[in-house]
Amino acid sequence: MSTRDKLLLAAQEALVEDGITHVSARTVATRAGVNQALVFYHFGTVSELVAAAARARTGASLDHYREQFAAVDSLTGLLALGERLHAREREEGNVALMAQLMAGAQRDEVLAGAARHAMDVWRAEVESVVRRVLAPSPVADVVDADGLARAISAAFIGLELYDGVDPDGAAAAVTALERLGVLLEVVEDLGPVARRAVRARLRRVKR
């Protein structure tokens, strides 16, 4: 593995395991087993290293989930994928990495750019699923798939951040969402009834 890649991997691990506050040229270089000066040779600044690490990770991690996203064809399926994703994220920490990136991005335009990019990659993936799943439903008329995908992604980031601080609490949150799945099933069962109700309500709302 090249030094460059060693640094990228080490930066990713550092973000996930230690958080953005403990990331420095020296801590990352030590973790990578390379010299500290090489951070600046290969990336110029620490922020650029972190940004590059985040970009590499989001690409790779979404490649892994892509098939599963593509296979989802129902609301309950989307929720189930969310649960599996959370279970895997507890080990992988791809989303936790994004949370750390965003936290550090508040006053760092380089990190902010990487954060927006990461968010956009996730948004695109979630959006296509949301669009597909809701297409046959009356709900499609009311839903803004782009915005909803952003909301779902942001919510997920908050959840993974919470998990790092209180795993039991986060587990309770996930379990609660699981149980809400029953309601989704009801909505799906209700198909025609709900469709009429939504249509009626929409006529009233759209002035």
Place this chain on the structure above:
Amino acid sequence: MSTRDKLLLAAQEALVEDGITHVSARTVATRAGVNQALVFYHFGTVSELVAAAARARTGASLDHYREQFAAVDSLTGLLALGERLHAREREEGNVALMAQLMAGAQRDEVLAGAARHAMDVWRAEVESVVRRVLAPSPVADVVDADGLARAISAAFIGLELYDGVDPDGAAAAVTALERLGVLLEVVEDLGPVARRAVRARLRRVKR
């Protein structure tokens, strides 16, 4: 204002405006207009200062929202409160502060304690609303109010974190959630029908 309070306020502002990575005894003391050594005299460590600042802020901020939480009596009302809350949070940054706290808490037990406490204060407030709003609904049988309150709170934290990086994207997310409000109205309208459907589904699910 006492030096202690100046430091607490400065630490809160620093967290919201600059983020946890830029918080140090010196930056906060400068912002407070006091000597750097006083951080250690009053709080012992920087982490203790940050933790105290976060505790003070969550208490004060929730006092402000408490009446509004108490006034919510419907699902749509809860969603509407969420929107108003987000609008105010864009200026106040109480939730953004929690996000920064959680990001820094990954390897810092002092911050982690404060983060869990802040989360618990929010959870309690949200939980009571969720419980009250859903009590008359058939949904109450399926919902775990504690876990759901945690999920909602965590989602909100993710949203405010996202807002700091991409305000337009976050605004789109909020707008999408607003539009989902129409669906909530439908569910509320559907009352009796939904009740029967949920009951039926529950009989099937609970083996």
Place this chain on the structure above:
DNA sequence: GTCTATAAGATGATAGAC
């Protein structure tokens, strides 16, 4: 309680030898 001074270490970044 507040200040100055200072220790002891970490940090970003560069120059120059190999």
Place this chain on the structure above:
DNA sequence: GTCTATCATCTTATAGAC
């Protein structure tokens, strides 16, 4: 590309005068 200095700066934290 990699290493060894080396800087100037920033950091936490303490001792001691006021």
